[in-house]
Amino acid sequence: MVAVAIPKPRILVPEKVSVDGLALLSADYEVDSRPQGVSPDELLTLIPHVDALIVRSETKVTPEVLAAGSRLRVVARAGVGVDNINVEAATARGIIVVNSPAGNIVAAAEHTVALLLATARNVGRADRTTKEGRWERSKLVGVEVGRKTLGIVGLGKVGMKVARMCIGLGMKVIAFDPYANPDLARQTGVERLVPQLQDMLPETDFMTIHTPLLATTMDLIGEAEFKLMKPTARVLNVARGGVYNEAALLDALNKSIIAGAGLDVFTKEPPDADTPAWELLRHEKVVSTPHLGASTVEAQENVAVDVCTQVAAVLRGELPTSAVNAPLILPEEYRALKPYAKLIERMGGLYTQHFVSPSGNASVGAGHFELIYHGELAGVSNSRPLLAALVRGLVSPFSDTAGRHVNIVNATAVAREKGIIIRETHAHSGGGSGKESSVYASSVTLRSVPTEGQQQDGEKAESTSTGRQVIEGYVSANNAYISRLGRFSANFLPEGTLLILHNFDEPGKIGGVGSVLGRHGINIRFMQVASLDLERSKAGQDEITDLEAKQADQTATNGSDAKTKGHEALMILGVDGDITKQVTEDLRTAEGILNNWEGKSRLSV
């Protein structure tokens, strides 16, 4: 016997990320950690071979990098800001982007306070001059922060923490954040939320920014804003370079429009020579640090553990806890839906392979569908994982890569691109029409819905692959079962390779098929006969009844001596082995197999 080693998924870490997090991945994944960093060109050569990428703020994850990442399933930001990742391009490719929204809040807030006190008391210059052998006490007289006014722009997680710390230092805190919660601000001790940024500028002795860098926050503070500030004011930035216009800040310091600045972040890091940022780094009135806001042992452990746990979840096919580009779904909600997502994905795969001609046309998967949730499942409030599973199932059979990458992030975009329209129905009462599914607490019906043109032309709807078709299924003990396939009642696990043969339900057929498969060395794992469900049709239990009954009648009249031979049935076989063209040919000519099963018999689900 030959043992085949299955390669572990690969994870690239082109920055220094705490080993406490990476240790969570090393047993199950091949982790390529490069704490010294990689160049943009190196990144482009490494990315096609990895399944996950973990970065901090230095690696630029551009559309080009994402396009080269043909295996890439997740980009993790070991920190909060994702402005170095092109999230839109990742979303379009179904690549999940995760971050750690809370792991470094304390570190960033403490660093802000460190810069606040350092600017107030000239700590940077004092340290530098003493190291140079000078003792310049009179030149380094500072100001106190107690009883002074701190203006905070952006009262989010870091901003709120800074507010608490600075209130503790005896400061009066006012803030500007159009989206802040006024009650929470009041409870924290923030004296006032100002309606406009300009309102607080003349009042502040210190101003600190804690917004993300967005189109709306770029250059938020420029020449006009600095002119409204006190000449004694000092400004801080531990958020993102670019929120203060760097040229305007340099000018305001040079002309003593304001008194000083504490800066951790810059528009380009490290700044290019002879740019305003480069001059700010060297300025007498500036205390600067090289983007150290999150650089504490504790914060790095937090963010690394946070994102490595999420990377492992995504690579296992689960949802992460804080995806930047996926709709929020609670872990318990997701756990409950997982078996149904598997069922619906298989129903989609079965639909495409059984009902749609695999002749290779580009619109495979396209169509209008109704997905009906019965019983308890009808109460589902966040059905995105179920919709994503259906799209994945519908497109996967004839697409090696596109289908594999359909997930909760890009399902809507893929559906739009492929022409798939899904209507959901929450049918609170009862199960599906299949005998088995009605017994279970929850079941699902997938039904193709004729488009307008097809509805006007009933004949056409019957004869094309996009006519009304139905598949029903249910979950029992975490296993997905199909309880109805078109006009036939069934009860089978849609797993592995299936052969579905359309035959007459009469003695001898099983033996004939068994001997064909035996001759070709194909092992039969299970076999069952799915019988025609004419009862349901006669009872008129759903809208497809007439069409199905008509189809059944037609087969009975047209299909050679069908009336004398008995009812049609589906023979469903789970098989192991290579279903070659010769196998299908031999099965086609086996006696009693109806000739309209061609191309619908080999399924991989």
Ligand SMILES: NC(=O)c1ccc[n+]([C@@H]2O[C@H](COP(=O)([O-])OP(=O)(O)OC[C@H]3O[C@@H](n4cnc5c(N)ncnc54)[C@H](O)[C@@H]3O)[C@@H](O)[C@H]2O)c1
């Ligand atoms: N220097 C570092 O190492 C470091 C560390 C951690 C966080 N950060 C940065 O700090 C910033 C804040 O992080 P956070 O976790 O507090 O984010 P957050 O999302 O919790 O808070 C941001 C706040 O900004 C507000 N805001 C958005 N646009 C605004 C505008 N135009 N005017 C006023 N307020 C506006 C939002 O309403 C929100 O309350 C981010 O840019 C993050 O990347 C830097």
Ligand SMILES: O=C(O)[C@H](O)COP(=O)(O)O
């Ligand atoms: O957004 C963040 O989390 C901070 O800017 C930290 O960035 P870093 O991981 O590069 O230190």
